[in-house]
Amino acid sequence: MSTPTSTPTAATHENRPSLLVTSPNGRRRARISQLMTGVLLLTVLAALVPLAILLWQVISNGWGPFSWEFLTTVEPLSYRDTGGGYLAGIVGTLYMTGVAALISVPLGLAAAVYLNERPKGRYASVVRFFTDVMTGVPSVFVGLAVYALLVSGSGGLGLGFGTLAGAASLAIIMLPIVVRSSEEMLRLVPADLKQAAFGLGARQWQTTLKVTLPAAAPGLTTGVILAVARGAGETAPLILTALGAREVVLRLTGAPQADIGLLMLDGFRQPFEGGIQRAWAGGFTLILITLGLSIIARALARRSQI
Template identity: 50%
Template sequence: MSVTTDRPAPSAPAPLSQLPPGSGLRRFKNRTATVVLTGAMVLAMIPLFLIIFEVVNRGIGVVNLEFFTETEPPPRRDGGGYVAGFVGTLYIMALAILMSIPFGIATAVYVVEYGPNRLASSIRFFTDVMTGIPSIFVGLFVYGLLVIGWGGLGFGTFVGAVAIGVMMLPIVTRSAEEMLRLVPDEMRNASYGLGARKWQTIMRTVLPAAAPGLTTGSMLAIARGIGETAPLMLTAFGSGLIVTSFQGEPQGSVPLQLYRGAAQPFEAGIDRAWGAALCLFALVLLFTIAARWIGSRASIQK
């Protein structure tokens, strides 16, 4: 003898027009929170827009072809440019990129693919600590280690690039680690199933899949490093002339020339500093927008 029980049919969801009791209070709280957060965002953006307006207003009249092709004249004289700073910044950033980005991505690969272990945990801990270290401490570290220590390399391009590379390294490592963790394990298992070794899986499957995210993190690190001033004051030291030597001679950079130009009492030098600030702002904005665009394109393709 079988006993059958009739299960009640699932009730249809109530229409949205029939709001349950208390929904009016919830809607009021939601709207209030939305208004408060929107107002807070607007208040936070007001100083940003004021800074942008002031920089553009003061610097747009200085930036021209001469500004990128001529060296800085005496502080009292009008005209001239920061070509030495642009060349030095390009030189330092090229070396810093070669030092930090490959090493940072390799470190993230070890932490994600060969961890977890004590070494990977230690790397993650020190990376988090390095992210919050003030840039002047990095400059002091490189100054004590390379400029006046270990044979006394002196000021120059190489030690400046080391300082900027140290600033960029934790950003590259942490962003690369997060991007590598987003690669599905199914892709790794499929590669192993086809007979690939671990290093082949990493090089041919994991890294290509995470390439857009790795590019985004690297560009954000470049945007951070290109505007640093404090580490270069203690390592590159600065120069108003174009310097091509690798090490042993003070190297110029746009942030250093901007800092020293803004400290001058002469109007011409201050105007050039505003032009340099506008150029740095444009470069950082360009790298940030490009990084966001690459990240959004990667999300759309997925």
């Protein structure tokens, strides 16, 4: 048995140095600690700088052309003209995001409930695998796939460009986010509560519907809103599905639908001041929408009781 020099004995315990005397390498450890704190702070700042620049750009350029008129009128016929707004795009984005949420939220919640209640179920690993893969699929490819399946007449359903096709592509992008965040939230529901329900003679579906889902509701809402915010900000999958429009479109199919991102794309591509100004304001609007949704989501998450 090795005997370190500092084996505690009654004698050494009586002759301890004052607390003010630092132990041998204490000073070095304190210095390293300070240094690492500084390094980590720098990395945090480095991560925040691009975000701050981006926000600053959009706000400083978009705040000027942003107005009530921008929110309530459609674009003038020519990109050269100033004035007008993105009403068509705002309606289209909200419309398609809404329809996409109607498709992806029930499906996503159902999948999450399945993964939570049957974590080792027959299809659980398959669902998890495809959910992970779908998270990584480039969004433009999602648009391409929906184009082939729904829009195109040759080999697809031939629905044509429009709200439904756009919403379908957004739904595919939102689905894995809904599934994964909901699964996490459902897992946080204490097993105690489910046991209590079973102990009272609840069936599996009654436990899920009346105990697990309500207990997880605030967290589920947060996840859903974040997924919706993500969908609302997508542009790439809409190029091949919604196509874009300059007038307000209320039809579900049969007419190309407008989108804020698509309008911005067009606006920035033209060398005319009017279109570029409106595109900045469009970016500002989009950030307002997604930021607003995120803030709501965070606020709800804070109210969560689990």
